[in-house]
Amino acid sequence: MDVKTGLGKGFAYVQFSSVEAAEKALAAKDGQTFQGRLLHILPATAKRENKLDDFALSKLPLKKQQQIKKKREADSTSFNWNALYMNADAVVSSVAERLGISKSEVLDPTSSDAAIKQAHAETHVIQETKTYFRQQGVDLDTFKKSQRGETAILVKNIPHECSRDELQRLFEEHGDVKRFLMPPSGVIAVVEMGNAAQCKAAFGALAYRKIKSSVLFLEKAPKDLFSAKPVVAEGVTNDGISKTSAADLKTSDADAIVPNTAGTATLFVRNLNFSTTTPQLIETFKPLAGFLSARVKTRTDPKKPGQILSMGFGFLEFATSVQAQAALQVMDGYSLEGHKLQIRASHKGADAAEDRRKADAAKRQAGKKTKVIIKNLPFETTKKDVRALFGAYGQLRSIRVPKKMDRGARGFAFADFVTPKEAENAIEALKDTHLLGRRLVLDFAEGDPEDAEAEIEKMQRKVGNQVNKVALQKLVGGGRKRFTTAQEEGA
Template identity: 35%
Template sequence: MSRIFIENLPKNITENEIVNKFSEKGEITDVKLRKSKRNAFVGFKLPEQAQDACEYFNKTFINSSRISVKIADTVRAYQSNTIQNVKKVKKKFDPFDELKDDPEFQDFLKLQRNTDSSKNQRIWDDDALLGNQVQISKSIDNEEKENKAEEDLDTENKANLRCKKSFEFTVKIQGLPYKIKKSQLKDFLKPIRPLSMRFVPNVKGIAYVSFRNSNDLNAAMIKHRGFLNGHRIEIKRFKDSNKNAGKESISSKCGSSDTKKFESKNGEIPEPIIESGRIYVRNLSYTCTEDDLRVLFEKFGVLTEVHLPIDVNTKKPKGFAFITFMFPEHAVKAYNEIDKTDFQGRLIHLLPAYNKIESKYAANKNSDPNINHSAKSSYKQTKIEENKESDCATRWNTLFVRPNAVADIMAKNLQQNKLDLLTSNDSKTNVAVRMALGETQIVNEIKQFLIDNGVDLHTFERSNSDQSERSKTTILVKNLEAGTEESEIKQLFERFGLVKKVLLPPHGITAIVEMQEPNEAKFAFKKLSYQNFKHHPIYLEWAPQNIFTQETVEDQKSMRQEDFNLEARIDDRCDSNDQEDLDPDATVYVKNLNFETTESDFRKHFEQIGRIYSATIAKKKTSKGILSMGYGFIQFYRRNDAKKSIIELQNSYLDQHKIEIKLSNRSIVENKSVVKKKSFSPQTNLKQTGSKICVKNIPFEATINDITKIFNVYGKIKSVRIPRKLSGSSKFRGFGFVDFVTKEDAKRAFDSLSSSTHLYGRPLVLEWARDDSLDDGSEAL
């Protein structure tokens, strides 16, 4: 709880005095002073600050008044206590309750009633009659009010019942085309008329359809495994796991009284949260950030968007936000648990949000399917709009350089005409090799410039290897025209907000832009993505988190050589230890693992056999995160331990799964999870094993002479081998081996060419080769 309640304040105290007094214990976000009752509510940003203030200021004095400070109750707790107090008040105190069982008191009441009825009976006849008429009229009025209240209650119950039953008969449809429209889905379900149709935001191929009764639902289930536009459709009955949590919210959103509150001037009414999954949050603190809201709402489900509007002049939040969940059921649960609770010292209020304003492309996409959209825009414009609408964070490699820009820079540096550079008939090097070497030189200059200006290049490597966290204010700008100046980039982004930093490496073909506010950076990213700049579209990518290092350039230069020597000594020591201690063929393959099994449990299960060098569970990336693939590898120090584990632990149980073990030909040298990758990683094996480099993704048009001329720049080469296909044809297999005379030359070539070197349009992928790499069927130079 981040709010405190203060009692017995002085009569003449002001809000400023309260702020000055209690700000000693933390940042104050809200003050509510009630002078007539001499109490106040004070909100702190953190619950710990409120607790400290409560302990510190309780039973202290302000002027001559001794105040009482305690943690404020929540609104829900206060409402429940109020209801209980009202029930107690309704029970009126009757002073004759103790005399009801007394027989003498009952006789006294009978005698008293008889005397009252017999006294002056004729005199009061008319009044008695009039009193009876008044009582009759009052009873009639009461009956009419009761009947009217019952009718209103019945209509309200019927409305709530309709709202609750609206989503009772729901099916989940999978396998839909990505660009399907609601009208096409309605035609597929004819003659059944669905009650509602909902597409999950940012999730393609899935829809939820609700029906009025079970008969329509059963009729829709008949269309299971039918075909729609060439796609096989699967229909399943949807059972809401959060049904109890959603009923209360659904009924509240379906009532006519609530919808009138949120009806806009143009008559638009927000959709229920169960359909849109979008929540409007108000009364937020002006120091609140998007990260704070993510932490608050992510515990209920996956978020697709957090929008916190800021004031253009003050650069501070406006006090409200929009939260969009991937699944509307999670939004309902968040609404029920967070509404009217305190957050950062303020009581936040949650409401159903209006639909997000769609772009022209999205509006045309969801419009009438009979309209020919191709007549409105060309295919090129449609693809650009699709790319802008997509939320993909990474579209190109980090150090992407356009080949045309490489040619321009090389011609300028060599003081040669660009046409002569590309059409030269020099027998020593062809155009592809010259372009590859020129690109490598330019990329290395960019890397050195970024390092000197405090950019951590390791964050780029981590961002390529896994789904690392991306920055919300720093943008990578690529595909710029050669010779672009820093002022031009700054002027381009300053239209959308304040620019803190612009880093433009030599030759001006790529840049890093850091903006002050996340909302302004998001707006600039959306507007400038794929926009033409100097006759070329610019490619934008969110930079990795913590891209800027804290050390200065001088500190980096002084420590660079020492760090390099230390890493070299550690690598040599690790290499010698690995060669001395590890036995070959000491790895076992374990399958049928439980998907919930962790690597620590996996390792513990085999530690009883012998010393383990590494325990690895194979994993893959999905939309839900990194999941286990059900198998793994155990590498022992000794081969005998590997054979012993097969004998003793075969068909043993691990997390209620019977595992199967056999010897593996695979050699695992790193104690980390294996992630299945769909694309090439430029530096898959960073640990140098010798002087031989394995080169992958070699174009089939390339020759051994081309590979030799690219690598010959960095040192003396012992041999170059490129395997051919086994069918006996003259075509290469797309990979090869380059062996240098010394390790230092191999290291220099690997560092220079592994970042972004393209040969005939294909990026070369470099790895350190094993000494026992097979070269059968290869051609050597």
């Protein structure tokens, strides 16, 4: 192929498994017409390359041998790693830079939850990367397919200190760069070359190439990668990371609905500015007679772990129905942060237990599941770690990390959320995340794992009892024997 035009040069090579087969093909096809052209076939010689032979290669250090072999086989190897694999150090460096703090503050090596913080940082960067690629017209569903294209390359394991321009220039040395996509985090990139020949040349030259403190991992991008329409992200106010902890999130969301205890004592307020917080709402209605409490309804942000978003409405509670009606008359249409409030009497106040019962009923009706099974979990992971990691995506009913007889972890766990939506958000956000070097494998749990394990333990106890009975029978000489009494003999 011509590197500049991407078109064929008018000749090709065909390799056969035996000399006899090659000679037959030469005799049969030489001088034949193919697509309007007369074929001329000649015996070929081996490709001349300035490569080390096996003897010279064996003289090099083992690490160097492996590096050379990987580079030789890069273009023809089918990769099996995560499509969104990211350099862990680059992830933490990117997060620290945007927060304006040092890496040691983001990831304290002396902290017991350092691995969880790193997992949260990686999850945030992955979600940000997915959003960026969707905005650029990348079809993320193609990553699930095995068929690869010929012109685009996934560039992974990029060190944080490697700039966008520096990386792009490396590929421009091998042809025309048609498209260069690199998210704000700078830990992964997609490069589309002008044609297949340029893509092959760039791939062969840059695969496993050492760049600053890292080594580039290249992979042929999936076919039809750019087949999707650009998507504009909604509800994104900034690209920073919220410092709100998972504990704060669960506290604010758990009692988000104010109970209606006496008729219309609870008011429903709509059209809130999304930047309006609960303290601001309280401050606005506090001077009114009979005011008891206020709450802005919030939800977890599935794209940014640990961050909450306002839902644009809230609840107000007054001591009596008369005071609530008076507040409605006075404050309906009041302007708060540029938004005119719409206040109505609420007859649907409910406590958290009622919300949970409604969620359970909806789950049973829709056949959806709230329990997530977490596989490929590091054996040193504790229940506290799992709760800290998954608690950022919604309220949890329970966390269970099954143990073996020796109290060691079995390598999997269960996280049960309050609603199916929270379970879906957790799976979507964490399905590409690594914890202590292991990529988490997430799915909805089939049936009730607790009942299943109880049944297994019951079966194990039953088998154990049977074994003990057999051993006892052997000791007493073959088990029970029938005998007759004197009355039975007389009868």
